[in-house]
Amino acid sequence: MNLLRASGIRRTYGSLQVLKGIDLEVEKGEVVAIVGPSGAGKSTFLHILGTLDRPEQGQVFIEDINVFTQKDKDLAQFRNEKIGFIFQFHNLLAEFTALENACMPGYINGSMNEKDILARGRELLEMLGLADRANHLPSQLSGGEQQRVAVARALLNKPSIVLADEPSGNLDSHNALELHQLFFKLRDDFGQTFVIVTHNEDLALMADRRLVMQDGFMQP
Numbered sequence: 001m002n003l004l005r006a007s008g009i010r011r012t013y014g015s016l017q018v019l020k021g022i023d024l025e026v027e028k029g030e031v032v033a034i035v036g037p038s039g040a041g042k043s044t045f046l047h048i049l050g051t052l053d054r055p056e057q058g059q060v061f062i063e064d065i066n067v068f069t070q071k072d073k074d075l076a077q078f079r080n081e082k083i084g085f086i087f088q089f090h091n092l093l094a095e096f097t098a099l100e101n102a103c104m105p106g107y108i109n110g111s112m113n114e115k116d117i118l119a120r121g122r123e124l125l126e127m128l129g130l131a132d133r134a135n136h137l138p139s140q141l142s143g144g145e146q147q148r149v150a151v152a153r154a155l156l157n158k159p160s161i162v163l164a165d166e167p168s169g170n171l172d173s174h175n176a177l178e179l180h181q182l183f184f185k186l187r188d189d190f191g192q193t194f195v196i197v198t199h200n201e202d203l204a205l206m207a208d209r210r211l212v213m214q215d216g217f218m219q220p
Helices: 042-049 072-082 098-109 114-127 143-155 173-190 201-206
Strands: 002-013 016-027 031-035 057-062 083-087 161-165 193-197 209-214 217-219
Touching: 002 042, 002 193, 016 042, 016 057, 016 193, 016 217, 031 042, 031 173, 031 201, 042 161, 042 193, 072 083, 072 098, 083 143, 098 114, 098 143, 114 143, 143 173, 173 193, 173 201
Parallel strands: 031 193, 031 209, 083 161, 161 193
Antiparallel strands: 002 016, 002 057, 209 217
């Protein structure tokens, strides 16, 4: 069953045609890696899949919902509930602890009480080997630990799909490998679905599918 389906995605910036009609189908529990040269449109495409940007043409379906037919407020709620994001730069809030950062999507969602949000955050940090770092600020964590907090944050609302944009691009080789292995453990243990934009060929080759984006098109 297709969890995500994108068809005919086109996007231009000024006179530059970045995406020239891209199709993609992703099944539940699949890990898909998208590679390609810088400037090929990988991040632009990922942002459209995540509803952070809109295509000029084309449609995106997540769990059979045509996402861009929703009003902005409904789309923001859908994004918060259904999509997790992991970026190259973890974007943790410096004044909040690891646990508080992990819990942010739950507070934004508003459907769980604080006790349940904190319990979910602690559960994730423990699963990610960060139970003893829950009350540390980002500045007190290593780069790998900060990125694992970002993973916990992405998973807090039990999203249908996680979109990752160069998630290991800011990590050394050891921490990058640990993060990559974590993605596949989450897939194997919980059926989590990932679409990952990466320049890391080791990660791309681990994926169920490695797709190449070049000159505005997607190639298998």
